[in-house]
Amino acid sequence: MSRQFMKGNDAIVVGALQAGCRAYYGYPITPASEIAHAASLHFPALGGTFIQAESEVAAINMVYGTAGMGIRTMTASSSPGFSLKQEGMSYLAGAELPCVVVNIQRGGPGLGNIAPEQADYFQVVKGGGHGNYRLITLAPNCAQEMCDLTSKAFDLADKWRNPACILADGFIGQMMEPVEVPEAKEIPFDHSDWCVRGDAETHKNLVSSIVLEPEDLEAHNFKLHKKYLEIQESEVLFEDYKTEDADLVVVAYGITSRVVYSTIDQARELGLKVGLLRPITLWPFPSEKLAELAADGTKKFLSVELSTGQMIEDVKLAVNGKCPVELYGRCGGVVPGGEELIQRYEEIMNGKPISDGGVR
Amino acid sequence: MKTTTKATAFYNVFERKGGPHKETTHYCPGCGHGNVHKMIAEAMDDLGINDKTVFVSPVGCSVFGYYYFDCGNFQAAHGRAPAVATGIKRANPDSVVISYQGDGDLAAIGTAETLHAANRGENITVFFVNNAIYGMTGGQMAPTTLIEQKTATTPRGRVESEHGNPIKMAEIISTLPAATYVERVAIGNSKHIMKARKAIRKALKNQVENRGYSFVEILSVCPTGWKMDSPDARDWLTDQMIEAFPLGVYKDESSEREDGWYRDVKPFVPAELNKYFGVNAEADVAPVDLKKDLFCKFAGFGGQGILTMGLFLAQIGMRADHNVSWIPAYGPEMRGGTANCSVNVSNKRIGTPLVERPNVMVAMNLPSLEMFEKDVVDGGVILVDSGIVDKTPDTDRLDVVMIPATEIADEVGTPKVANVVMLGAMIAATDAYSLDFVSETLKVVVKKKNLIDMNLAALQRGYDFVKNGS
Numbered sequence: 001m002s003r004q005f006m007k008g009n010d011a012i013v014v015g016a017l018q019a020g021c022r023a024y025y026g027y028p029i030t031p032a033s034e035i036a037h038a039a040s041l042h043f044p045a046l047g048g049t050f051i052q053a054e055s056e057v058a059a060i061n062m063v064y065g066t067a068g069m070g071i072r073t074m075t076a077s078s079s080p081g082f083s084l085k086q087e088g089m090s091y092l093a094g095a096e097l098p099c100v101v102v103n104i105q106r107g108g109p110g111l112g113n114i115a116p117e118q119a120d121y122f123q124v125v126k127g128g129g130h131g132n133y134r135l136i137t138l139a140p141n142c143a144q145e146m147c148d149l150t151s152k153a154f155d156l157a158d159k160w161r162n163p164a165c166i167l168a169d170g171f172i173g174q175m176m177e178p179v180e181v182p183e184a185k186e187i188p189f190d191h192s193d194w195c196v197r198g199d200a201e202t203h204k205n206l207v208s209s210i211v212l213e214p215e216d217l218e219a220h221n222f223k224l225h226k227k228y229l230e231i232q233e234s235e236v237l238f239e240d241y242k243t244e245d246a247d248l249v250v251v252a253y254g255i256t257s258r259v260v261y262s263t264i265d266q267a268r269e270l271g272l273k274v275g276l277l278r279p280i281t282l283w284p285f286p287s288e289k290l291a292e293l294a295a296d297g298t299k300k301f302l303s304v305e306l307s308t309g310q311m312i313e314d315v316k317l318a319v320n321g322k323c324p325v326e327l328y329g330r331c332g333g334v335v336p337g338g339e340e341l342i343q344r345y346e347e348i349m350n351g352k353p354i355s356d357g358g359v360r
Numbered sequence: 361m362k363t364t365t366k367a368t369a370f371y372n373v374f375e376r377k378g379g380p381h382k383e384t385t386h387y388c389p390g391c392g393h394g395n396v397h398k399m400i401a402e403a404m405d406d407l408g409i410n411d412k413t414v415f416v417s418p419v420g421c422s423v424f425g426y427y428y429f430d431c432g433n434f435q436a437a438h439g440r441a442p443a444v445a446t447g448i449k450r451a452n453p454d455s456v457v458i459s460y461q462g463d464g465d466l467a468a469i470g471t472a473e474t475l476h477a478a479n480r481g482e483n484i485t486v487f488f489v490n491n492a493i494y495g496m497t498g499g500q501m502a503p504t505t506l507i508e509q510k511t512a513t514t515p516r517g518r519v520e521s522e523h524g525n526p527i528k529m530a531e532i533i534s535t536l537p538a539a540t541y542v543e544r545v546a547i548g549n550s551k552h553i554m555k556a557r558k559a560i561r562k563a564l565k566n567q568v569e570n571r572g573y574s575f576v577e578i579l580s581v582c583p584t585g586w587k588m589d590s591p592d593a594r595d596w597l598t599d600q601m602i603e604a605f606p607l608g609v610y611k612d613e614s615s616e617r618e619d620g621w622y623r624d625v626k627p628f629v630p631a632e633l634n635k636y637f638g639v640n641a642e643a644d645v646a647p648v649d650l651k652k653d654l655f656c657k658f659a660g661f662g663g664q665g666i667l668t669m670g671l672f673l674a675q676i677g678m679r680a681d682h683n684v685s686w687i688p689a690y691g692p693e694m695r696g697g698t699a700n701c702s703v704n705v706s707n708k709r710i711g712t713p714l715v716e717r718p719n720v721m722v723a724m725n726l727p728s729l730e731m732f733e734k735d736v737v738d739g740g741v742i743l744v745d746s747g748i749v750d751k752t753p754d755t756d757r758l759d760v761v762m763i764p765a766t767e768i769a770d771e772v773g774t775p776k777v778a779n780v781v782m783l784g785a786m787i788a789a790t791d792a793y794s795l796d797f798v799s800e801t802l803k804v805v806v807k808k809k810n811l812i813d814m815n816l817a818a819l820q821r822g823y824d825f826v827k828n829g830s
């Protein structure tokens with residue numbers, strides 16, 4: 001097995017190529033640019049396509065073209081650029097085209113800064129573009145997962161004919177860790193019945209998101225909705241670290257989940273029974289698991305995120321009023337430290353007000 | 361409107377069209393789109409390319425182009441057809457890709473995509489139907505609307521001082537070196553139509569022969585948007601539009617470019633990928649024991665090789681089969697005159713890659729020492745470049761090593777290896793790994809092979825300084 005030391009951003013490109021991605025389209029933006037750098041190196045070397053597009057808008061539409069040809073393709077950006085892709089995302093979802101989009105989140109709103117944040121949760125998980133659609137959203141928290149979940153995202157995208165998103169943050173993108181490069185295998189999907197390849201077999205096919213008649217468009221929406229329900233039932237992924245007996249369940253993804261993970265055993269040594277529930281898929285969200293943990297009404301929940309409170313809404317929906325749900329949010333690139341978090345755990349568990357330093 | 365054509369590329373019955381009238385198009389009577397469609401379909405037949413053609417319909421009145429063309433069809437977002445066409449063509453360079461666009465689509469919302477597809481010399485064919493108005497949305501001003509022309513959003517007529525001028529896309533595109541063929545034609549009378557037919561055929565043939573990007577602007581009519589009957593509309597096109605948009609060939613390098621613009625791609629072959637990334641290669645791992653987890657903060661000026669030092673340590677740990685992470689200062693931490701990185705080397709799974717409480721700290725300048733000394737855990741190791749930093753850390757609380765790393769590096773040959781002197785000292789002070797193991801690993805990870813000897817000498821000197829005081 002080849003174990004290589006690489007940045008999370010580079011691992012995305014490796015995971016994509018090993019999954020059979022043949023075309024990359026992107027526009028530079030910090031802190032996602034290494035993805036374009038690595039793609040420009042590897043894709044052409046392997047007979048694939050790399051285009052530095054004129055904008056994120058163009059890039060996502062190039063993805064639309066290649067995805068409609070039944071070829072695995074991707075684009076990557078960071079928050080402001082990801083905003084520009086939203087119209088395209090909606091078209092991709094409407095036309096049911098499989099592809100992978102990556103958002104290495106940075107600080108917003110507006111130009112914000114280049115430091116890590118997790119404030120695009122709403123945009124990615126709740127829609128972003130227009131219309132009824134969902135984005136399969138995977139949230140890696142290490143370089144290995146940047147690679148593996150990118151590969152997985154291509155499989156999920158193909159399986160469900162839906163765009164899939166890798167939602168990470170600047171830290172996970174910039175961090176270097178060992179990555180075991182997965183083996184490339186044949187792609188077990190055949191798109192001949194819907195894709196257009198510019199050949200005789202597919203020449204009657206149409207790639208489109210337009211459905212003119214109201215009844216027909218409603219039927220299309222219901223069909224998509226049914227698909228989304230099936231995804232919710234079958235594709236949830238999460239990591240559970242000591243939540244079973246926990247009095248406080250901390251929910252975190254991406255870089256914050258790494259900080260929280262570090263605190264769990266330390267907190268337990270201090271007598272604080274804390275556990276971590278890390279969503280690996282943000283959509284579909286591990287609501288059932290959270291509901292289960294909340295069922296007997298004895299636990300408390302804490303959402304730790306690099307935002308002023310976005311994922312917490314899904315935690316609250318899942319907990320459904322059975323237990324208190326608190327927020328600890330930092331943003332602008334400020335990441336909570338372990339000691340800072342343990343202090344908040346202590347306060348919450350003792351029923352004290354959470355001290356200042358973050359949003360709650 | 362009813363369109364009669366014998367072209368097989370044009371369906372006789374439009375099954376994708378809703379409603380009862382599946383033999384008439386959705387276009388208004390007298391609309392120019394029908395004529396242009398017909399000419400394209402005839403050219404497709406002529407060239408025998410129906411199976412491999414992919415037609416991209418834009419947003420505009422021709423949004424339903426896919427009702428009519430018996431070929432592969434895409435419908436694109438407003439203005440993005442050239443980007444979509446790019447994605448199609450790059451996926452299969454043997455396809456024949458048509459980007460069919462109106463003036464709002466091509467010359468307003470999609471200007472960037474239009475220019476850049478041309479500038480990249482995409483081997484595609486763009487048919488630009490210029491009818492000087494937004495037909496579909498109810499007759500608003502287009503970027504090509506003529507001066508004095510009244511539209512829904514220029515009720516007093518277009519004026520230069522307020523709305524600018526009709527934009528001349530054929531002229532603009534013809535300035536781009538990568539574009540192969542640019543012509544403007546019209547459909548006002550039968551003479552125009554003959555020329556238009558030729559241009560359309562040529563633009564498609566160019567693509568089949570991989571001659572590169574072809575652009576045909578077709579001056580067309582929109583009787584509905586112009587609020588004219590059909591004959592008046594044709595007259596207005598012939599009298600007014602052609603004056604503003606002169607017909608003719610703006611650029612033609614077709615004859616010099618046969619097969620010059622074919623962009624080959626290879627299919628996915630897993631075995632090739634596995635070879636490229638060395639998936640089945642033997643990993644260079646030599647497991648050794650790690651007595652104590654290392655949580656390191658390395659800090660100094662940019663240019664002192666601080667980040668590289670961290671990378672070296674992480675790769676040493678990786679080769680020893682330990683869990684490692686490396687992260688550079690990023691975001692707010694970057695301020696205050698220190699370049700720094702956090703490195704974890706651990707027997708256990710690593711939680712946060714950000715080292716809050718280091719047990720090993722290297723300070724290669726004063727601001728770094730001042731910023732991070734307090735974070736180091738009691739009993740932690742702190743190594744300071746004593747040639748640069750004129751201050752000693754708290755020796756009661758910490759295990760302090762003062763080492764003139766940069767001076768030693770100078771003696772070795774270059775101050776650039778001060779980071780490796782420090783690495784040697786750090787290895788010695790922590791007893792994390794044996795000197796041999798670290799040397800062996802450096803030989804693998806130092807990229808510039810001519811610098812390996814100097815690096816190994818620097819490592820040895822740093823190590824000896826701590827172990828033997830020299």
Ligand SMILES: Cc1ncc(C[n+]2csc(CCOP(=O)(O)OP(=O)(O)O)c2C)c(N)n1
Pocket residue numbers: 419420421422438461462463464465466491493494495496497502582
């Ligand atoms: C993003 C977006 N903005 C606006 C529209 C509305 N819209 C549809 S067609 C059109 C103008 C089309 O004009 P043109 O390209 O000249 O084509 P024509 O209808 O004249 O053939 C506009 C503005 C849209 N569909 N999408």
Ligand code: SF4
Pocket residue numbers: 386387388390391392393421491495496581582583584585
């Ligand atoms: S509005 Fe104009 S461009 Fe649109 S179909 Fe009618 S005549 Fe043709």
